[in-house]
Amino acid sequence: MESKLAVVALGALAHETRLQIFRLLVRAGSAGLSVGKIAEALAIEANGRLTFHLKELVVAGLASSRQEGRFVFYSTDYVAMNELLRYLTEDCCGGLGCQDIVESCDAEHCA
Amino acid sequence: MESKLAVVALGALAHETRLQIFRLLVRAGSAGLSVGKIAEALAIEANGRLTFHLKELVVAGLASSRQEGRFVFYSTDYVAMNELLRYLTEDCCGGLGCQDIVESCDAEHCA
DNA sequence: GAAACAATTTAACGATTATTGAAATATGGA
DNA sequence: TCCATATTTCAATAATCGTTAAATTGTTTC
Numbered sequence: 001m002e003s004k005l006a007v008v009a010l011g012a013l014a015h016e017t018r019l020q021i022f023r024l025l026v027r028a029g030s031a032g033l034s035v036g037k038i039a040e041a042l043a044i045e046a047n048g049r050l051t052f053h054l055k056e057l058v059v060a061g062l063a064s065s066r067q068e069g070r071f072v073f074y075s076t077d078y079v080a081m082n083e084l085l086r087y088l089t090e091d092c093c094g095g096l097g098c099q100d101i102v103e104s105c106d107a108e109h110c111a
Numbered sequence: 112m113e114s115k116l117a118v119v120a121l122g123a124l125a126h127e128t129r130l131q132i133f134r135l136l137v138r139a140g141s142a143g144l145s146v147g148k149i150a151e152a153l154a155i156e157a158n159g160r161l162t163f164h165l166k167e168l169v170v171a172g173l174a175s176s177r178q179e180g181r182f183v184f185y186s187t188d189y190v191a192m193n194e195l196l197r198y199l200t201e202d203c204c205g206g207l208g209c210q211d212i213v214e215s216c217d218a219e220h221c222a
Numbered sequence: 223g224a225a226a227c228a229a230t231t232t233a234a235c236g237a238t239t240a241t242t243g244a245a246a247t248a249t250g251g252a
Numbered sequence: 253t254c255c256a257t258a259t260t261t262c263a264a265t266a267a268t269c270g271t272t273a274a275a276t277t278g279t280t281t282c
Contacts, residue, residue, distance in 0.1 A: 014122035059226040
């Protein structure tokens with residue numbers, strides 16, 4: 001993972017609402033959730049601001065969206081998530097027994 | 112981990128220089144590195160900006176500092192790091208086989 | 223023990239970027 | 253067409269960034 005990508009991803013997560021959205025999507029699995037369901041789960045309005053935050057997560061590569069009828073579903077990109085976690089802990093303690101931290105939660109595993 | 116703590120920690124990491132500092136400290140282990148060494152390793156100046164970034168990491172709980180002679184050493188708080196990673200991936204996919212992602216890299220393990 | 227030096231911190235400034243709310247605009251389904 | 257869902261636009265507000273310069277802390281030397 002490149003440094004700038006990680007910065008963008010971390011910046012996307014460094015926001016109260018977006019962090020809750022992300023954690024919600026992580027729990028939701030690959031199926032994802034519609035914008036309305038996300039708003040309902042977090043007790044916020046499904047307005048322009050929510051769209052803005054969702055887009056930030058997508059631009060950061062942490063989530064993706066797909067349209068189904070008149071609903072738009074958002075879901076976590078588990079591969080990107082794991083790349084980010086691995087980037088943060090890369091070569092931990094000089095590589096003395098601290099590698100391979102993140103080995104689950106990839107797309108296929110969580111499908 | 113509380114939500115606001117995570118936001119602060121992520122915000123601290125969401126910066127090119129601070130992210131590199133953090134990754135450098137993660138590699139360095141519990142012994143840590145002096146401000147001068149950090150500046151040298153990242154090829155940046157040991158000026159006010161660097162101090163500001165280091166402080167951000169400390170305030171965010173991701174690093175700690177100790178004075179040794181006229182040098183100040185900064186080191187990763189591995190417990191906080193793991194709490195953050197765990198918070199991000201908590202109950203991944205509804206808890207279906209995606210838990211216990213981060214189990215190494217804690218303070219004692221990496222000492 | 224005081225002056226000189228190195229390492230680190232604090233403070234001030236303008237410039238850039240992120241966040242918000244409100245209103246208008248698509249898009250799909252009954 | 254009409255309604256529900258979701259997105260876009262835009263201007264105002266707020267937060268963050270980097271540079272520079274001055275101040276502080278600890279060490280050494282005379």
